[in-house]
Amino acid sequence: MSSESVDSNGPDRTPPAVAVVDAQTPGNVGTIARAMKNFGFEELLLVDPPELDPDGEAYGFAGHAREDVLPNATELTFDRLAEEYHTIGCTAVTNEDDRNHVRFPYSTPADLAVRLPTVEAPTALVFGRERVGLTNEELARIDEICSIPAAAEYPVLNLGQAATVTLYELRSLALDADDTQLPDLERVRAPEPAIDRLYDQWGALLAELNHPAEKREKTMRMLRRVFGRADLTEREVNTLLGILRRATERPDKR
Amino acid sequence: MSSESVDSNGPDRTPPAVAVVDAQTPGNVGTIARAMKNFGFEELLLVDPPELDPDGEAYGFAGHAREDVLPNATELTFDRLAEEYHTIGCTAVTNEDDRNHVRFPYSTPADLAVRLPTVEAPTALVFGRERVGLTNEELARIDEICSIPAAAEYPVLNLGQAATVTLYELRSLALDADDTQLPDLERVRAPEPAIDRLYDQWGALLAELNHPAEKREKTMRMLRRVFGRADLTEREVNTLLGILRRATERPDKR
Numbered sequence: 001m002s003s004e005s006v007d008s009n010g011p012d013r014t015p016p017a018v019a020v021v022d023a024q025t026p027g028n029v030g031t032i033a034r035a036m037k038n039f040g041f042e043e044l045l046l047v048d049p050p051e052l053d054p055d056g057e058a059y060g061f062a063g064h065a066r067e068d069v070l071p072n073a074t075e076l077t078f079d080r081l082a083e084e085y086h087t088i089g090c091t092a093v094t095n096e097d098d099r100n101h102v103r104f105p106y107s108t109p110a111d112l113a114v115r116l117p118t119v120e121a122p123t124a125l126v127f128g129r130e131r132v133g134l135t136n137e138e139l140a141r142i143d144e145i146c147s148i149p150a151a152a153e154y155p156v157l158n159l160g161q162a163a164t165v166t167l168y169e170l171r172s173l174a175l176d177a178d179d180t181q182l183p184d185l186e187r188v189r190a191p192e193p194a195i196d197r198l199y200d201q202w203g204a205l206l207a208e209l210n211h212p213a214e215k216r217e218k219t220m221r222m223l224r225r226v227f228g229r230a231d232l233t234e235r236e237v238n239t240l241l242g243i244l245r246r247a248t249e250r251p252d253k254r
Numbered sequence: 255m256s257s258e259s260v261d262s263n264g265p266d267r268t269p270p271a272v273a274v275v276d277a278q279t280p281g282n283v284g285t286i287a288r289a290m291k292n293f294g295f296e297e298l299l300l301v302d303p304p305e306l307d308p309d310g311e312a313y314g315f316a317g318h319a320r321e322d323v324l325p326n327a328t329e330l331t332f333d334r335l336a337e338e339y340h341t342i343g344c345t346a347v348t349n350e351d352d353r354n355h356v357r358f359p360y361s362t363p364a365d366l367a368v369r370l371p372t373v374e375a376p377t378a379l380v381f382g383r384e385r386v387g388l389t390n391e392e393l394a395r396i397d398e399i400c401s402i403p404a405a406a407e408y409p410v411l412n413l414g415q416a417a418t419v420t421l422y423e424l425r426s427l428a429l430d431a432d433d434t435q436l437p438d439l440e441r442v443r444a445p446e447p448a449i450d451r452l453y454d455q456w457g458a459l460l461a462e463l464n465h466p467a468e469k470r471e472k473t474m475r476m477l478r479r480v481f482g483r484a485d486l487t488e489r490e491v492n493t494l495l496g497i498l499r500r501a502t503e504r505p506d507k508r
Contacts, residue, residue, distance in 0.1 A: 031412065031415065034411075034412060034415070035411075035415060037405065037407075037408045038404045038405055038408055038409065038410075038411050038415075039404060039405060040405045061412070063408070063410070063412065064408045065408075092435065093435075094435075094436060094437065095437075105442075105485065105487065106436065108436070147435075147436055148422070149425065149429075149434040149435075149436050150292045150293060150422075150425070150429075150434060150435060151291065151292055151293060151294045151429055151433060151434065151435070152432075152433050152434055152435045153291075153433075154291045154292060154317070154318045154319075155292065155434070155435035156292075156317070157288075157289075157292050157418075158285065158288060158315070158317065160415070161285065161288070161289060161292075161414070161415070161418045164411075164415045164418055164419060165418060165419060165422045168402070168404075168419045168422070169422075171403070171404070174405075175403075175404075175405055178406075179405060179406050179407075180403040180404060180405065180406055180409070181346065181347070181348070181401075181403075181404060181405070181406045181409035182348060182360065182362070182401055182403050183348065183349075188359075231359065233359065
């Protein structure tokens with residue numbers, strides 16, 4: 001049922017670094033650090049950061065990332081960032097077409113999740129300052145552009161929210177399938193023989209209720225569709241079976 | 255190239271409402287309102303909200319959603335929410351299996367994006383308070399569970415970030431493909447004849463360079479793979495063609 005378990009081969013390389021350029025608000029740096037830890041990213045790069053007071057908003061917003069991602073962050077210049085990393089600049093505002101390559105073409109985060117696993121170079125996702133984002137001068141020195149699809153009416157995400165969505169979408173670069181908190185639903189789906197017993201019991205109930213024989217097949221098909229979609233667990237099957245048996249046999253009516 | 259254009263039929267129904275239960279921090283309500291506007295959602299429901307001062311953090315964090323989503327929010331009781339909507343409770347912490355149904359089974363936001371378009375009832379995505387989230391008592395009254403896959407080590411997203419990721423993933427319920435800010439990359443990909451001219455010019459260059467004939471085919475295949483992946487625009491093709499022609503003809507060396 002879970003259609004999005006990450007590649008079970010898992011990430012076999014260092015996940016991308018996350019670079020924040022000229023953040024104005026310590027809280028946003030903390031929010032980004034928290035999203036990094038939520039989705040398995042570790043390397044935080046800061047260009048011209050605000051002061052990150054251990055008693056201030058950056059640490060306050062970072063959750064458990066206050067223990068590692070945030071104190072281990074590296075401060076560096078934009079020059080060094082552009083030279084040492086394959087840089088991916090995130091912006092809400094793209095150019096419309098290839099008359100101007102500063103903000104075009106773009107990839108979406110989902111595109112990057114497909115393509116980046118084959119890139120071997122050290123890679124950094126670059127997020128810009130609040131309000132104005134990355135400047136054209138910065139974007140011109142960046143290797144490629146990433147943009148989150150959003151409402152045309154108001155596509156500009158807050159800095160921390162943009163980073164959160166991007167890191168969520170790229171989590172397969174940082175987390176193995178077994179590294180998420182979610183139990184595997186496949187493992188608990190009821191075995192087919194149990195589900196077959198359930199349909200047999202429905203059949204018995206319909207017969208007991210004198211459901212018109214000519215409608216029986218169609219009704220059974222509907223029931224199969226309903227319970228097929230529901231991905232029943234064995235426990236659910238057993239509970240339903242008990243109810244249906246009781247409804248069929250009506251021991252209290254004997 | 256963009257693998258994630260939303261269904262071109264577009265949403266033909268009202269997108270889900272977003273309910274926030276007992277938020278402690280006005281800033282988080284503002285963050286959620288902003289994410290709603292970024293991804294096309296409109297109906298904000300508040301159960302036991304904090305005071306939302308027009309000069310405070312809720313409005314400060316809401317961006318353009320301060321103009322509509324936030325002032326149009328509806329305050330209601332949890333009882334009314336549970337009665338009037340098909341409720342989907344979002345939580346980082348699921349049960350492991352079906353011995354306890356309060357937090358099991360779960361859907362991921364990606365699962366919901368596939369399934370919800372077929373649900374006709376008024377639907378609300380329900381987000382709980384900071385730190386403790388939705389209580390077991392609340393979740394027991396909620397119709398289904400949604401959980402964002404995240405790092406097992408630290409799967410608990412901040413309230414605003416969890417809502418942002420969920421709304422991003424469900425944006426196809428609220429936005430038509432044409433409603434996003436991103437231009438359609440397909441539209442600007444160079445036509446095939448232009449790309450063929452590019453390969454012809456590469457072939458001419460290889461010949462001019464006396465590239466070994468027995469390797470020619472393999473090298474051309476590699477070039478096709480490289481430029482095939484790059485989704486060249488017509489302008490890029492023309493620029494490359496100019497460079498390659500010049501490299502082939504070397505007018506300065508005549």
